[in-house]
Amino acid sequence: MQNKEADLAGPGVSTYEEVEKILPTDYEPVLPPLKRMKALFEVKKYIEENLCKELN
Numbered sequence: 001m002q003n004k005e006a007d008l009a010g011p012g013v014s015t016y017e018e019v020e021k022i023l024p025t026d027y028e029p030v031l032p033p034l035k036r037m038k039a040l041f042e043v044k045k046y047i048e049e050n051l052c053k054e055l056n
Helices: 004-007 015-023 033-055
Strands: none
Touching: none
C-alpha cells in the first residue's frame, strides 16, 4: 500500500516538508479544512457543469 502522506500533500508536491518550503512563513488558511474541501468541490462542480454546457 502507498504512503498516504504523499497523497495528502497534493499533486506535484511530494511531502509536507515540500509544502512548508512553498508556503510563506506567515501563511494562515482563510477557511478551516472541512470548509476548504467543500469549497474546492463546489468549484470543481461548477467547472465541470459549465464546461459540459459549453462543449455540448
